[in-house]
Amino acid sequence: MVETSSSLLELGGPVVLILLAISVAALAVILAKTVQFSTARVGRHGLVRQAVTQWRSGERTKAAQNLLKDRSLSGALVRSAMDAIQMLDQQPLSSQVRDIREERLREEISARAADRLFGLASWLKALDLVTQISPLLGLFGTVLGMIETFQTLQESGASANPATLAGGIWVALLTTACGLAVAMPVSIAVTWFETRLEKERAALEVLLTGVFTAGASSSQPSA
Structure with a gap:
């Protein structure tokens, strides 16, 4: 195996050496992204969907508590939205003021989600560049190599060996x-x-929309 790799490098020259270095760097990035996606539990929304269903049915405290066990990206963002809305429910706000604060909260959570997704997308452009430049x-x-071959052919003249x-x-x-x-x-x-x-982006949009469009809690005090 080692001899084969050495032969490839010797025959291919510096271009193959550059491609080898690029492939090693790309493999390192792919492994790092795989670990990052696995840690963020991208694509795993079962518990979060269940919590949003509970939230919309009125079991708000239970829904937020159930997400304490979820370590996914979507779980953290949805739980933040739920906790913030519950804090709004406990404040004696008028309907207009509450709507304004909830809209600001929604923008903040959406910005946080975009930031997390941007972090997950980091280095993907570099990998895309590898697919184009390799x-x-x-x-x-x-x-x-063809230029060198035909130069050799020209120098050999009539005595050129086809092999x-x-x-x-x-x-x-x-x-x-x-x-x-x-x-x-x-x-x-x-x-x-x-x-x-x-x-993940589509799922987050659906889940957060489900939380914010559930309406105010019936226990919210009136101003």
């Missing part, structure tokens, strides 16, 4: 293969991360 680097290496020419061409094409080998799995990873993020 094939180009591979093609660049192939072009350089040597064929060997030079496949070595040149090696860099394109390496570039595609780096780009394809990274492209799959980027698509997977972006799809999970879009689903």
Whole structure:
């Protein structure tokens, strides 16, 4: 395995070495993003949906308490919204003032959600850049290799060996293969991360809307 890798580096030259470095960096980012998504429990909304259902049915204290056990991104944001609304319910506010404060609260929670999602999206652009630049680097290496091969052919003149020419061409094409080998799995990873993020964004919007459109608690004191 080690000998094969050394042979690839020797045949492909500096372009393959650059692609190897890019692939190692991309793998590190993919592993870090996987851990980040797993820690934030992206896509796991079962307990949060149940809590929102309880909230809308009037069991507000129980719904907020149930989310104390949830460590997901959506759970933390929904719980913050619930706690803040319960504090509003305990204050003797007029309907107009309460509506204004609730709207400000909704904007604040939405901004916090956008910030958390932006954090999850960090480095995805870098991975996307890898998917774009790796094939180009591979093609660049192939072009350089073809130029070198045909220079050798020109210098050889009539005594050129077809086997040597064929060997030079496949070595040149090696860099394109390496570039595609780096780009394809990274492209799959980027698509997977972006799809999970879009689903998380849509789920957060639905869950937070469910909390804020449930109406004021019946226990709210009147001004």
